[in-house]
Each structure stands twice: as structure tokens, then as C-alpha cells.
Amino acid sequence: xxxxxxxxxxxxxxxxxxxxxxxxxxxxxxxxxxxxxxxxxxxxxxxxxxxxxxxxxxxxxxxxxxxxxxxxxxxxxxxxxxxxxxxxxxxxxxxxxxxxxxxxxxxxxxxxxxxxxxxxxxxxxxxxxxxxxxxxxxxxxxxxxxxxxxxxxxxxxxxxxxxxxxxxxxxxxxxxxxxxxxxxxxxxxxxxxxxxxxxxxxxxxxxxxxxxxxxxxxxxxxxxxxxxxxxxxxxxxxxxxxxxxxxxxxxxxxxxxxxxxxxxxxxxxxxxxxxxxxxxxxxxxxxxxxxxxxxxxxxxx
Numbered sequence: 001x002x003x004x005x006x007x008x009x010x011x012x013x014x015x016x017x018x019x020x021x022x023x024x025x026x027x028x029x030x031x032x033x034x035x036x037x038x039x040x041x042x043x044x045x046x047x048x049x050x051x052x053x054x055x056x057x058x059x060x061x062x063x064x065x066x067x068x069x070x071x072x073x074x075x076x077x078x079x080x081x082x083x084x085x086x087x088x089x090x091x092x093x094x095x096x097x098x099x100x101x102x103x104x105x106x107x108x109x110x111x112x113x114x115x116x117x118x119x120x121x122x123x124x125x126x127x128x129x130x131x132x133x134x135x136x137x138x139x140x141x142x143x144x145x146x147x148x149x150x151x152x153x154x155x156x157x158x159x160x161x162x163x164x165x166x167x168x169x170x171x172x173x174x175x176x177x178x179x180x181x182x183x184x185x186x187x188x189x190x191x192x193x194x195x196x197x198x199x200x201x202x203x204x205x206x207x208x209x210x211x212x213x214x215x216x217x218x219x220x221x222x223x224x225x226x227x228x229x230x231x232x233x234x235x236x237x238x239x240x241x242x243x244x245x246x247x248x249x250x251x252x253x254x255x256x257x258x259x260x261x262x263x264x265x266x267x268x269x270x271x272x273x274x275x276x277x278x279x280x281x282x283x284x285x286x287x288x289x290x291x292x293x294x295x296x297x298x299x300x301x
Contacts, residue, residue, distance in 0.1 A: 017246040017250040018246070018250060021243065024240075024242035025243075025258050025262040026264075027235060027242075029267075030234070030269055031234075033103045034230050034231050035094065037224070037273070038231075039098050043211065045092060045207055045208045045211055047091075047095040048088075048094070049207075050218070050232060052201040054231060055197055055236025056236075058233060058237035059190065059194050059240070060197075066190070067190060071183070071187050078183075082180065083195055083197065085175075087199075087240075090176075092204065093165050093169040093172065094169050097161075097169065099162070100159055101156060101162025103274065105159060106162060107265075109163050109166040109167060110169065111289055113171075113177075114292075114296075115141045117177045117178060118256075120175060120178045121178045121252050132295055140291075143284075143286060146285035147285025147289075177247060177252040177256055180192060181252050185248065189244035189245045192244055197240070267282060
């Protein structure tokens with residue numbers, strides 16, 4: 001399956017990649033709400049496993065049908081190891097974080113990922129840190145602190161534990177953004193996704209067994225199963241593919257800065273479906289994040 005878009009304009013392709021990243025993060029923000037709901041019904045590791053299992057069920061058959069050229073043995077091992085860290089570690093961290101904090105607060109904290117991505121990309125020479133990118137990411141990061149400052153008074157008692165876990169998740173995500181860009185230039189995003197997703201899902205299965213958590217037969221309500229289905233089909237399969245396709249066609253930082261749409265969806269659906277409070281500082285912080293995105297993407301490379 002060829003995910004490339006034939007176009008003579010690099011800037012047009014970069015815009016399409018930015019839009020794909022925005023759609024991916026919009027789905028991701030909704031996924032925070034679905035996971036926040038599911039932690040009231042089952043174990044966090046079960047949620048992470050079901051999310052990846054749904055993605056694997058959708059993407060693996062497509063990969064084996066359409067991918068004609070797979071990476072060599074050494075590349076397979078490297079992609080599988082890093083992909084497992086992302087698809088297993090990140091989802092496990094997020095599911096546990098949402099046991100302590102709200103979906104909106106978690107999504108806002110995750111907005112530190114663009115700053116981490118820019119720093120790592122500059123250190124490993126994955127992209128050039130221009131002034132516009134630096135200023136844009138700095139403003140977006142400031143927006144996160146503004147959003148969390150006053151909202152801390154209405155946060156759950158141990159929200160700080162969730163915040164720390166989400167920061168760890170942001171670091172994992174930033175590392176994957178920078179590292180995967182190399183392989184995505186060489187191989188189809190679908191192949192890269194499946195090579196990491198399958199061992200990541202298997203690791204979550206073994207982790208669930210070790211923690212005596214349910215895997216295939218959790219006791220969920222009908223709404224819980226709908227939330228799990230949403231996580232697998234949209235939160236995993238579609239979101240992962242859009243994210244990796246975007247990473248292939250533009251720089252890691254310009255993809256990561258699209259994470260601002262993540263808290264917007266989390267705040268909106270969290271307020272509507274879970275009754276989570278939205279403060280003035282959250283709204284102000286989100287607007288600063290949007291400004292940061294606009295500045296970072298002022299001149300697409």
C-alpha cells in the first residue's frame with residue numbers, strides 16, 4: 001500500500017502532513033476521555049492492551065496484504081524495540097496516569113511533548129531549530145503551565161502523580177517522534193506501525209498476566225465496550241497511521257506541535273461526557289498553545 005501523495009509542491013505536502021497530525025491528535029484527545037471513563041471499570045493495563053489489540057486487528061491484515069517490501073532483519077529488530085517502547089510503554093503510562101488525573105489536565109500536560117521533541121531533534125540533528133520553531137514551542141509550553149496553574153485547585157487529590165506519568169509519556173512520545181523519522185523515510189508507515197504494534201501488544205498481554213489483570217474478557221458495561229472499540233479503531237489504528245504518515249512527510253517538531261488539538265478535544269468531551277470542569281486558565285492556556293502552533297508553522301519547510 002502506497003501512502004505517498006504525489007505532488008510537485010513540498011509545502012503542500014507539509015500542509016497535508018500538518019492536517020493529518022491535527023486529525024490524529026484530535027482523535028487522541030478524545031481517546032483520553034475514553035480511557036478516563038474506562039479506568040472506572042477495569043485495570044489500566046487492560047485498557048492499554050485493548051487499545052493496541054484493536055489497532056493490531058485492523059492494521060496487521062492490511063500490512064500483510066499490501067506491503068511488498070519489509071525492512072531487513074536488523075531494521076526489523078530496531079523498529080520492533082523502539083516501537084514496543086512507544087506502543088507498550090506510552091499506552092501503559094497514559095492509562096495509569098488517568099487513574100489519578102482528569103482527561104483535560106492530562107492532555108494539557110502532554111503538550112510538553114513538542115518542546116521535548118524540538119530539544120531532542122536538535123541534539124540528534126534530526127531538524128534545524130529555527131527561531132520561529134523555538135518561539136512557537138515556547139509559547140505553546142507556556143500555555144500548558146498557564147492552563148495547569150489555577151486548575152490545580154480543582155484537580156483530584158493525587159493529580160500530581162498523573163502529571164508526572166504524563167510527562168514521562170511525553171518524553172517517550174518525543175523520543176519516538178525523533179527516532180522514527182529516520183525509518184519512516186525508508187519504509188511505509190503501515191509497516192513501521194505494525195512492526196512496533198504487534199510486539200507492543202504482546203508485551204502488554206504478558207504485563208496484564210503478571211499483574212493478574214483481565215485481557216480478552218474484562219467486565220465492561222455496554223458503554224465501556226463502545227469506548228474500548230473507539231480506542232482500538234480510532235484511537236489506535238487510525239490515529240497511529242495518521243501520526244506516522246505525518247512524521248514521514250514533515251519534521252518531528254511540526255508534527256508534535258499539532259498536539260494542541262489534543263487538549264481541546266479532551267477538555268470538550270471531558271466536560272460534556274464526564275462532567276469535568278473547564279477553568280478560565282485552561283481556556284487561556286489553550287489559546288496560547290494555538291498561537292504557538294501558528295508561529296511554529298508560519299514557514300513550513
